[in-house]
Amino acid sequence: MTRTRIKFCGIRRKQDAELAVDLGVDALGFVLVPRSKRYIDPGRAAVIRAGLPPFVTVVALFMDADAGEVQTAIDALRPDVVQFHGREDAAFCASFGLPYIKAVAMSGPTDLSRTARQFRSAQALLLDAHAPGAMGGSGKTFDWSCIKPVGLPLVLAGGLTADNVGRAVRTVRPYAVDVSSGIERRPGVKDPERMRAFVRAVRRADGARR
Ligand SMILES: O=C(O)c1ccccc1NCC(=O)[C@H](O)[C@H](O)COP(=O)(O)O
Numbered sequence: 001m002t003r004t005r006i007k008f009c010g011i012r013r014k015q016d017a018e019l020a021v022d023l024g025v026d027a028l029g030f031v032l033v034p035r036s037k038r039y040i041d042p043g044r045a046a047v048i049r050a051g052l053p054p055f056v057t058v059v060a061l062f063m064d065a066d067a068g069e070v071q072t073a074i075d076a077l078r079p080d081v082v083q084f085h086g087r088e089d090a091a092f093c094a095s096f097g098l099p100y101i102k103a104v105a106m107s108g109p110t111d112l113s114r115t116a117r118q119f120r121s122a123q124a125l126l127l128d129a130h131a132p133g134a135m136g137g138s139g140k141t142f143d144w145s146c147i148k149p150v151g152l153p154l155v156l157a158g159g160l161t162a163d164n165v166g167r168a169v170r171t172v173r174p175y176a177v178d179v180s181s182g183i184e185r186r187p188g189v190k191d192p193e194r195m196r197a198f199v200r201a202v203r204r205a206d207g208a209r210r
Pocket residue numbers: 009010029031033036037038039061062063085128129135136137138139140157158159160178179180181182
């Protein structure tokens with residue numbers, strides 16, 4: 001059976017990280033973007049990280065931060081993967097010596113193969129609904145019909161919920177799905193029932209793809 005990986009993003013509380021791990025979530029995202037409603041200080045994120053068991057991927061998110069800020073945060077949090085949401089180019093993304101994910105703003109027709117060529121050093125592309133220059137975590141979906149395989153793993157994000165993620169998995173067949181707003185009570189505060197329902201919906205869709 002294909003197992004769609006799941007990333008919960010915008011983690012700010014220890015109990016949310018613990019429940020995510022119990023539910024078998026593969027990756028946790030920490031938003032290190034100071035203007036975000038889900039911002040977490042890298043030191044606080046490191047405390048949550050220290051309590052995680054092995055084999056849970058810790059992802060640090062940045063948006064147009066300078067290299068010094070990114071490196072300082074990496075030194076504090078020691079993420080497994082870095083994820084870039086701004087206008088960073090491939091050389092910048094790769095310069096920290098960590099696997100990286102590049103977020104692509106899917107606000108209109110987007111030439112994904114061109115982006116994949118530009119970011120061929122990326123571990124994956126994360127397709128999100130925000131407009132270029134705007135922040136992620138908008139809770140909005142985009143038109144999935146423009147998604148084509150591009151030779152890099154695709155992480156589908158943007159407005160996913162327990163109600164639409166099954167259709168997303170069956171339609172797009174992404175390597176992973178990423179969710180923030182759809183499992184929240186309010187920004188940065190996750191809702192246990194929504195977290196559980198989301199994971200159940202992904203696993204049900206995985207079963208249907210067998
Ligand atoms: O979540 C934020 O506030 C944020 C701010 C700046 C850059 C990225 C941000 N989030 C990125 C994510 O990976 C979200 O999980 C992704 O955009 C999906 O969000 P949502 O539509 O809320 O599920």
